[in-house]
Amino acid sequence: GVVVVIGLLFGFAFRWGTSELKDRNDPLNKSAAFVYSDNGTLHWFELTSRKGKVEGKFHQHKITGEIRKEMLIEREEYPLTGKKTEKGYEFKVNNSGEIMAYDARFSGPFLSVQKKGEKESKLYNPVNQKELDGYIESLRSYHAEEIEKRRLEKFFNDLHSVYGYLYSEENGSFQLFVKIDEALFGGELSGSLLMMADTGDKNIPYKETRYGLNGVTDGQMVRLYTTVDGKETKLEGDFLDGAAGFNASFWMTDQKLTFRSVTEEEYKQNYEEFKAKAQKIDNAK
Secondary structure, three states, rough: HHHHHHHHHHHHHHHHHHHHHHHOOOOOOOOOEEEEEEEEEEEEEEEEOOOOOEEEEEEEEEEOOOOOOEEEEEEEEEOOOOOOOOOOEEEEEEOOOOEEEEEEEEEEEEEEEEOOOOOEEEEEEEEEEHHHHHHHHHHHHHHHHHHHHHHHHHHHHHHHOOOOEEEOOOOOEEEEEHHHHHHEEEEEEEEEEEEEOOOOOOOOOEEEEEEEEEEEEOEEEEEEEEEEOOEEEEEEEEEOOOOOEEEEEOOOOEEEEEEEEEEEHHHHHHHHHHHHHHHHHHHHH
């Protein structure tokens, strides 16, 4: 009887040890996660396998939001169960009661996963915890880059739709009109500055001077360069409320001037009114 009991114990221990060895050697248990990343979306399986049964979680981090709107990272996590099959594994992911089924098998070091009902499979990269953290951080960086990219897209689209920017001195002594002829996505600007001035001379009451402009902007700061009396002169400031207007330094004053966006009709009306007012005042003199 003792011999029989000892034999049973040895058999149980052998089978237990064999089972534990198989579990330890299962490729699913050798990585913290299996990751797939594509175009602002990060998926990963967090898996453990024991005695032919698979448990874990399916994670998804996805950038959401449309152009001109705030972008967010949508984080989702679903429980997963599964089992070993003859060809690999079968996973079932519970998405709030909706079961999504996947077939999986190893292709070299990668876990090839195919959602049932779909023709193509995806290769998930085995990673440790540090590498997984790196993927998540990369998504955050991608998120920040996409926000900046979409901000710039909106800004330059708005800038291209603006006819020009107008500033009128309160005392009526001069009026400035900035026309942006070219604005590249890289930030380069070119255009012109038209200065309309009341000369105070009744014989020549009105004078126009046009200056060529080149500059740069990132949608926030703006720097414009021109030549005044043979010297390079800089107009520097910031865009206000996107492309709706900007302030900038000007060589005739110590304060920054605020330029507002105007349509072609608004510009022509202001132009004619300023010219007529200058002529009227100087004729009166």
